[in-house]
Amino acid sequence: MEYETLPLENPDDKLNLLMANNEPYDILKLSGSQYNRLAVQGALEPLGELIEQYGPNIKSSVPQEYFDNAMVDGQIYGIPEKHPRGFVGSSLAIRQDLLDELNLEVPTTIDEFYNLLVAIKEKKGIVPLTGFESIIPEISGAFGVVTTFEVENGKLIHRLESEGMKQYLAFMNKLYQEGLIDPEWPVNKSETVQQKFTTGKAGVTTYGWGVASAVTTALHKNFPDAKITLIKSLTGPDGKVGNWVQGGGVSWYIAVPKASKNKEEAIKYINAKLEKELFKNLAIGEEGVHHKVENGELFPILPAFNDERGSADWFMTGTVSADYEEQWLLRVRKDPVLYATFEDIQTQLSVSRSDPTLLAPPLPVVANNLQKLTKAENDYVIKIIAGAESLDNYDKFVESWKADGGSDMLTELSAWYEQSK
Secondary structure, eight states, X not given: XXXXXXXXXXXHHHHHHHHHTTOOOOOEEEOHHHHHHHHHTTOBOOOHHHHHHHOHHHHHHSOHHHHHHTEETTEEOEEEEEOSOOEEOEEEEEEHHHHHHHTOOOOOBHHHHHHHHHHHHHXXXXXXXXXXXXXXXXXXXXXXXXXXXXXXXXXXXXXXXXXXXXXXXXXXXXXXXXXOBOTTGGGXXXXXXXXXXHTTSEEEEEEEGGGHHHHHHHHHHHOTTOOEXXXXXXBOTXXXXXXXXXXXXXXXXXXXXXXXXXXHHHHHHHHHHTSHHHHHHHXXXXXXXXXXXXTTEEEEOTTXXXXXXXXXXXXXXXXXXXXXXXXXXXXXXXXXXXXXXXXXXXXXXXXXXOOTTTTOOXXXXXXXXXXXXXXXXXXXXXXXXXXXXXXXXXXXXXXXXIIIIIHHHHHHHHHHHHHHO
């Protein structure tokens, strides 16, 4: 096998050029938008009959609903590589010693959270809350806004159409106007937010389990005895609470180019890699060498796991999805701080939900519009939070957003949603 990666700059242009020139590739690992575009263009081989003839492991490894997701004009052009598992990715964070100094408990409601920020500003004189995100699920969930698309009264809507979105933006703008969130919110980056929190310049920060190790290490350089305490999904005035379950859909599509001269061999190869024991070895290595079992759970053996299996997911062409849900956790358990934070954040699962469009197939109108519409939404939300735009013009922005492709995208997704019920 020879592997090649697309360039970081303009990867889609490079991919289109390779396909147009009928370059001799046999297997492609594609994003949803890449998969849909190439399938519609006729650049990919239909795989239904090949999988039926040469892919028994493929058929048994991928749940049928994910094959349904891969349909383009009634044909399967790619093997869906299921995301390992759904998880909650974020919370808010504060130093426990700061809470103790203020003689306050961890807030659980939006009002208690507001009071905490006021106390930090008045008694400590530091930035009460730092971050850079447009939507903070732990806060927006208090107003009923969690995922990009929502279902209201049985109808699929975008969160911009939700009344809760206006309430969330009004609350965030209030925090900004009262000096309770970072004045540099619109220009902050992840690194600057972490630096402000770990040096004590900010009291509360947006936080994800993926940065837990780096943040904890940096924090202990300045506050050796500090303990990070999570502030989880807050309950709003109407009793609403929620967070976003990320993952669980399709990460990649494994396709065979129409121009390939080795179509049968490609499917045989993918099928062989999905034999259960071989896949396990490829994914997490050998027991006693790369991983071990403790109390019925898998844990990595370091540094062997990182050295020899740390990047294994990039070389997968599909997964044995039922097994990989647990095997994937080795990548979280390779660091004790990361794993502890991950587990703590997952306690929000009971009040969290997935996007209702999670299992939607790659749809052409969505693929052509989602990226630009998401950017327009994020830019506008940040401006509202920072007071650069007025909520009085919110409805006009939504009308403009719909006219720029939002309505077409919603129409396409709604048609799929109604059929999938």
